[in-house]
Every structure is written in C-alpha cells, then in structure tokens.
Amino acid sequence: MALHDEFSFIKDITPSSLHQADVLVGIGDDAAVYQVQEGQQQILCMDTMVEDIHFKRSYSSAEEIGHKALAVNISDVAAMGGIPKYYAVSIAIPAHWSPGELTAIYQGMKQLGDTYQMDLLGGDTVSTQGKLVITVTVTGETQRPDNCLRSNAKEGDIVFVTGYVGDSAAGLHLLTENPDNLSATSQYLFQRHKMPVPQVEAGTIISASGRASLNDISDGLASELNEIAEASNVTIMIDETMLPISKEAFEADNRQALTWALYGGEDFELVGTASPETFAVIEKECKKAGILITRIGEAHQGEAKVFLEDLHSEVRLLAKGGYNHFQKAGGINGVESENGKS
Amino acid sequence: MALHDEFSFIKDITPSSLHQADVLVGIGDDAAVYQVQEGQQQILCMDTMVEDIHFKRSYSSAEEIGHKALAVNISDVAAMGGIPKYYAVSIAIPAHWSPGELTAIYQGMKQLGDTYQMDLLGGDTVSTQGKLVITVTVTGETQRPDNCLRSNAKEGDIVFVTGYVGDSAAGLHLLTENPDNLSATSQYLFQRHKMPVPQVEAGTIISASGRASLNDISDGLASELNEIAEASNVTIMIDETMLPISKEAFEADNRQALTWALYGGEDFELVGTASPETFAVIEKECKKAGILITRIGEAHQGEAKVFLEDLHSEVRLLAKGGYNHFQKAGGINGVESENGKS
Known part of the structure; x- marks a missing residue:
C-alpha cells in the first residue's frame, strides 16, 4: 500500500460509533484510554518496528532494538500523562536470527521496563520468511485522562x-x-x-x-x-x-x-x-x-x-510532511497525520 | 530460530520476579490477568499471524484473515473465562496488498468484534518488504481470575x-x-x-x-x-x-x-x-x-x-507433539509447550 492511500484507509477502519461507553479516548491520539471503574483509567497503545525500516542490525544491537521497541510505546503513554505498567511482545522471527539475539532483544526491553517497574505479561513468537517484525503493546494508568489530549x-x-x-x-x-x-x-x-x-x-x-x-x-x-x-x-x-x-x-x-x-x-x-x-x-x-x-x-x-x-x-x-526518513505506512492512533502513527 | 531452541528461549525471557503485585496470572497461561482494583481484573493477550504460515491468500479472503486474527485472541480470553472488550491491531504490510484488501481485513475483525460489543482502540500500520504480519491485542475482564487456570x-x-x-x-x-x-x-x-x-x-x-x-x-x-x-x-x-x-x-x-x-x-x-x-x-x-x-x-x-x-x-x-501443520516458533503465554503459543 502506498503512503498516499493511508489517510482514507484509516478513515475506512475507524468505527463511526463505539459499543463501550467506557472509551474515553479512542482512535486518534497517542494512545487509547478507557475507564475500568470511576477514577480507574487504563491506557492502551501498540507500536510495531520492522527490520531494515525502523532499525538495522548493521548499527543497532539486539538490546538497542528491544529498548527502542518498548520505548516508543512508553512514549505514547507519557504523551497521555500516564504511568506505564505492563507490556506484551510479539515477534515474527526470520531463521537468520539466533536465540541469543532474541533473548538480547528481550533483555533490552527488560532493562528499560525495569526502570518503570513494568512487567512483561506475555505475547507471541512466530517464524517468518520475511524481516523481523516486533510489536509491543503497553498498558498503563492515568488519573487525569482529559488533561493531555x-x-x-x-x-x-x-x-x-x-x-x-x-x-x-x-x-x-x-x-x-x-x-x-x-x-x-x-x-x-x-x-x-x-x-x-x-x-x-x-x-x-x-x-x-x-x-x-x-x-x-x-x-x-x-x-x-x-x-x-x-x-x-x-x-x-x-x-x-x-x-x-x-x-x-x-x-x-x-x-x-x-x-x-x-x-x-x-x-x-x-x-x-x-x-x-x-x-x-x-x-x-x-x-x-x-x-x-x-x-x-x-x-x-x-x-x-x-x-x-x-x-x-x-x-x-510549516507543513506536516517535510521528509520522512522512515518508510512508515502510517498509524491508526495518529489518524490526523498522513504520515502519522500512534 | 529453530523450533527446538524455543523452550529455553521462553525460559530465558520469563522474568524470575514481578515488579507489580497486581499481576494475578503472568506468562504461562492462555492470557495474562492483572488487578486494577479489588474485583476489577483485566485480561491481556496478544497473538500474531504471518502470511503463508498461518494463512494463505490463495484460500482465505481478507475478511476471513481478519476474523481469524481477532478470533484466536478472543479465544484466549474465553479460556480465562473472561469477557473480551477492546482490541488493537498492528499490521506490517507488503506493497502487494491493496488498501481495499486491508480495509477488508479490518472489516472481518469488526464483524466478529461487533458480536461481542468490542471496540477497536488503535494500533499501528507499517510497511514491510516481507510477508504480511498481523498482530492483535485483546483486553477483557474477568470476575473470577482463579477459576480457569x-x-x-x-x-x-x-x-x-x-x-x-x-x-x-x-x-x-x-x-x-x-x-x-x-x-x-x-x-x-x-x-x-x-x-x-x-x-x-x-x-x-x-x-x-x-x-x-x-x-x-x-x-x-x-x-x-x-x-x-x-x-x-x-x-x-x-x-x-x-x-x-x-x-x-x-x-x-x-x-x-x-x-x-x-x-x-x-x-x-x-x-x-x-x-x-x-x-x-x-x-x-x-x-x-x-x-x-x-x-x-x-x-x-x-x-x-x-x-x-x-x-x-x-x-x-499421548505426547504433546504429534505433527504441527503450522511452522510456529512458539509462544510466550503458552510457555509449557515446546510448540505452544498463547
């Protein structure tokens, strides 16, 4: 899919109405926020990095790749004024990555997660014939969901x-x-x-x-x-x-x-x-x-x-665009931007 | 990474202790459960499907691919006795998929999600030179987190x-x-x-x-x-x-x-x-x-x-293994099984 098609794509997939009345912030900000109970708001965000698009093994260590994959998600929680709590990780692994490198990716995430007392709660690992794709979901909490929109x-x-x-x-x-x-x-x-x-x-x-x-x-x-x-x-x-x-x-x-x-x-x-x-x-x-x-x-x-x-x-x-050094197809949370992502 | 390395890999990345006392079910069951507040338990799970490994375009429509990607996650929530509430989707897209096909993937998810009153809350879309990789995170609720372990x-x-x-x-x-x-x-x-x-x-x-x-x-x-x-x-x-x-x-x-x-x-x-x-x-x-x-x-x-x-x-x-028609590298939640996944 080409970049210029993305805006209409995100419009297409954004639901016109929500089932749950507890959604405080849906698609269109850095992260989503929903209320579990009066005063208990959960933040949810999800970001993906692809080998040779968002990182290269030639200059990033496995630990650094893990760090960044988690950091970009924590950053979305930060932009909602929230506290990150948990993360889940899904990796699609090509055969040319070793178990040691994979463990190092998780170590990079753990080192960063530990500084916020975050716990890894699960995820998935699958094999792929393509490039390594790493997706991280972070959940967090916020007391003031309306203050950072x-x-x-x-x-x-x-x-x-x-x-x-x-x-x-x-x-x-x-x-x-x-x-x-x-x-x-x-x-x-x-x-x-x-x-x-x-x-x-x-x-x-x-x-x-x-x-x-x-x-x-x-x-x-x-x-x-x-x-x-x-x-x-x-x-x-x-x-x-x-x-x-x-x-x-x-x-x-x-x-x-x-x-x-x-x-x-x-x-x-x-x-x-x-x-x-x-x-x-x-x-x-x-x-x-x-x-x-x-x-x-x-x-x-x-x-x-x-x-x-x-x-x-x-x-x-100052136009939105300028140049975009990463070939991102875009993002769902960042619905406003044609180059945007969550 | 070969399949036989996976068990030690998951052991490697499973933290020996947790920061948050509110984790009721961590890595090792169908989904994770954490307590937000007394009596308010959130379920979190995440599963990935890769083109030509978990589905083929030759026999699955885009709607069917979307349906299955969400269904496998809802199934993890069901296995915890929970109610699914929200989902986020991340897709790594090769250039040969059209915007129409992508929209159809989301429609397939929406049709299934609607039956459970679930809302799509966000995610990410990125381009890839490899195969299509679709990762879904589902959050849900359970009143009895200990009843289905x-x-x-x-x-x-x-x-x-x-x-x-x-x-x-x-x-x-x-x-x-x-x-x-x-x-x-x-x-x-x-x-x-x-x-x-x-x-x-x-x-x-x-x-x-x-x-x-x-x-x-x-x-x-x-x-x-x-x-x-x-x-x-x-x-x-x-x-x-x-x-x-x-x-x-x-x-x-x-x-x-x-x-x-x-x-x-x-x-x-x-x-x-x-x-x-x-x-x-x-x-x-x-x-x-x-x-x-x-x-x-x-x-x-x-x-x-x-x-x-x-x-x-x-x-x-009855051994665990038997044959495994999908070349799965494994899973983090399904830590007990060498072929397992969450």
Whole structure:
C-alpha cells in the first residue's frame, strides 16, 4: 500500500460509533484510554518496528532494538500523562536470527521496563520468511485522562517542548555515514537515535498541572504541532531562535540541524501547549526534577496551521510532511497525520 | 530460530520476579490477568499471524484473515473465562496488498468484534518488504481470575471439551487438496478452519460454575491436555470412543480423523477439567445455552502424562507433539509447550 492511500484507509477502519461507553479516548491520539471503574483509567497503545525500516542490525544491537521497541510505546503513554505498567511482545522471527539475539532483544526491553517497574505479561513468537517484525503493546494508568489530549490547545497557550529536538535524525544521519565513529558528538547522537528515553516523568508533571495539549515527537516537531493545531483548531506560531537544538546536532551539520529539529522525528520528547499560568507550574516542576523544558512559541486564534518565525523574522508555513526518513505506512492512533502513527 | 531452541528461549525471557503485585496470572497461561482494583481484573493477550504460515491468500479472503486474527485472541480470553472488550491491531504490510484488501481485513475483525460489543482502540500500520504480519491485542475482564487456570485440575476431575475436535485440521487438509470444492462437507470444514468461533459463552459458564482447569485448543487436544497435566501435576486419561469428532471430519478421511482430533489444533474449542459436581452444573448450563460439551475422560493421581484408551481398550501415551501443520516458533503465554503459543 502506498503512503498516499493511508489517510482514507484509516478513515475506512475507524468505527463511526463505539459499543463501550467506557472509551474515553479512542482512535486518534497517542494512545487509547478507557475507564475500568470511576477514577480507574487504563491506557492502551501498540507500536510495531520492522527490520531494515525502523532499525538495522548493521548499527543497532539486539538490546538497542528491544529498548527502542518498548520505548516508543512508553512514549505514547507519557504523551497521555500516564504511568506505564505492563507490556506484551510479539515477534515474527526470520531463521537468520539466533536465540541469543532474541533473548538480547528481550533483555533490552527488560532493562528499560525495569526502570518503570513494568512487567512483561506475555505475547507471541512466530517464524517468518520475511524481516523481523516486533510489536509491543503497553498498558498503563492515568488519573487525569482529559488533561493531555491533542485537542486541548487554546489561543493564548504557550507552546513548549521537552529536551532537544533533531538529535535522533542527526544520529541516524551520522550512523548512515559512519557507524564506527567514536567521537563524543557521534556517540551522543547515536545514543539519542538508538536508545530514546521516553518522557514519563515530564508527562506526569504536565498532566498533574492542569489542561495541556500533548504529543510525543515520533514524526517530527512540525508534524506533531500540525496535529495539535488541527485537533484544537488553533494557529501555532513557533520561533526558530527558541528551538532547543543541541550543540551536537549543530556540530553534526549546522545547515541541516533546523531541518532535523522540525522534520526529523523519533526524538520521543513531548511537545504541547498550556496556559501561561499552567506552564509556569510545569516549568517550575520540571526544573525541580531536572527536566529541560523550553517555551518555543504561542497558540493563536485562527486557521489550523503552524508557522515558524525564522532568524530573519520571516514567517514560514510549516507543513506536516517535510521528509520522512522512515518508510512508515502510517498509524491508526495518529489518524490526523498522513504520515502519522500512534 | 529453530523450533527446538524455543523452550529455553521462553525460559530465558520469563522474568524470575514481578515488579507489580497486581499481576494475578503472568506468562504461562492462555492470557495474562492483572488487578486494577479489588474485583476489577483485566485480561491481556496478544497473538500474531504471518502470511503463508498461518494463512494463505490463495484460500482465505481478507475478511476471513481478519476474523481469524481477532478470533484466536478472543479465544484466549474465553479460556480465562473472561469477557473480551477492546482490541488493537498492528499490521506490517507488503506493497502487494491493496488498501481495499486491508480495509477488508479490518472489516472481518469488526464483524466478529461487533458480536461481542468490542471496540477497536488503535494500533499501528507499517510497511514491510516481507510477508504480511498481523498482530492483535485483546483486553477483557474477568470476575473470577482463579477459576480457569491450567494448574487447577485435580484427581477425580472430569475432562471435557466443547464442540468438535479435528474439524480445523480436516478443513486445512481439504483446502490444500481442492479449495474450490463446493460439497457441504468441504464447505463446513473450510469454515471451521478459516472462521473459528471463540467459545466466550462456554468460558463464562465454566468460570461461573466453580474451579475448573481450562485451555483453548490452538495446538491440538493432546498438546493442551499435556499442558493441563503438567501445570496441575495429574495424569489425564481420555477415551477415544468419547471424542466428539464430526461426521464431516470422518467423511473427509476416516483414517485421519482421530489424528486431526488429537494433534490438528486450531479448533479454538475449550478443553478442561472440573469436579463431577461442577461439571454437572457446566453441562446443564451449556445445554441451556445450546453449547455442545462432551465428557471425554478423567484426571487421576499420578505422573503428569496424558493417555488415550483406544477402541480396542489399549492405552497409548499421548505426547504433546504429534505433527504441527503450522511452522510456529512458539509462544510466550503458552510457555509449557515446546510448540505452544498463547
């Protein structure tokens, strides 16, 4: 299936109505949320990685592949302001992978899962004649299911992002050039691409602070901001001078650093908006927790579009697309984006 | 990875201890169960099907593939005595599948899901250069998480099975011979292989009746009974004359019907044990609901083995294995079986 067919495909499969009244967030956000009982909300998300599309054995160890497969799911839970609890793993295994490598994939997941006290609850292993396909489901909990929706942005909100943006794409670029580069810059950026750290603590802080809109950055800042703008029907204006781009990304290629920041994706940082009062609380709590969070713009009344004011004070429209270095066919939760995924 | 490596692989990845005290059933049964709150237990399971291993486009329509991918997961919930509620779907898509076919896969799932009031909550779609891989996660609820464990069998229990066993393998056999055969026998057996019906209502009845051991038949009666015998440390003796084998399976090949019944797998019926008193209740309630349930043997004190008393009153050991028509690498939930899966 070609990429351009995907939007109508997701529309086709999205049910027009739900059977269960307990679904609080269905298809169309980072993860689904359903109520088990008053005050007990479960989060459910599921992401897949395919060999040679989302990772390559030439530069990622089995542990790193496992880490990332779980991390991208935990990141979806973080973007709902939730706490991850359990995971299940399904792997379709080609004959050329050894049992030792498979065990190492699970060890990579376990190391990350352990930091969140998560337990592996099951899954499936099947053989395949094709590439290795690894699918992870994560379930979690949230006390405030309404606080982190994409559709929560309002005019007057401050736009913020955690950590640095563009590092992952910079790392991928350098890995493609020379995966054996031992420089500190390369090692830092490799790590940022191969071993993303989901922002669970930041998500919890944001969710506890009040109404916010929130996405994790899987498809790139421009794409995530467009999703928020469209879901919330606001105009988002961000300022190039405020973007948190690491010195390492600039060192990797200072002409490409902005493109990586805007369109690179896979940073698995959180991007969102909150009122100035709420953002003041978020900022203070993040500072206490040692989490970098940066104000990068504002939300305004107007068309659902995203603009960048560049270094020369010129305003450019930021389209969703840009480039998409992974050949993803898309995603179901990320229904708003033609390149999107959950 | 070869099949014989799988047992140690699953042992390797099964955590020696759990972080969360709320896990009631971890790796090693049909599905996992965890407590959200006193009296609120969530079931989680996940199964994967791979093109040309678990299904072939030459004889299964896209709707049938979708139906089966969801059905095998609902069957795991049924084997825990639970009610399925939600599902998420991840598909790795090769370029040669059309958007129409993909939509039809989801329609097949929706038709089955609708019968249980289940909602699709999300998932992922990615492209692959390999075969189509479809992974489904189902969550559900159970009020009695301890009533349907594999380890619940006791000496003196009656061994029972729902529906007919061997139909699915008979159907696969006939499909391989002539998928265009329009005879009533072929059509019935094709359907039993391609469109399995999970036994949710039977599972609910069994779970409500008291202590039972329970498995769904994915790997074949012999394999499932061995899992129960091992988990419960009992000897299971079944009687060939009591096995519910359909007249259609006998018509397909009366010399193979018994082998199909014992080793064929993919019937997705329920097999288990219960005390004579509990079984009397189960039998009565199943009769009321129009569900075929058949007493096929007894559990005895002794070694964890399974025996068949044949037509000539000779007793044969029933090994787990037999043949395995699907090249499954195995499963995580079904940790006891070398060919097992969740």
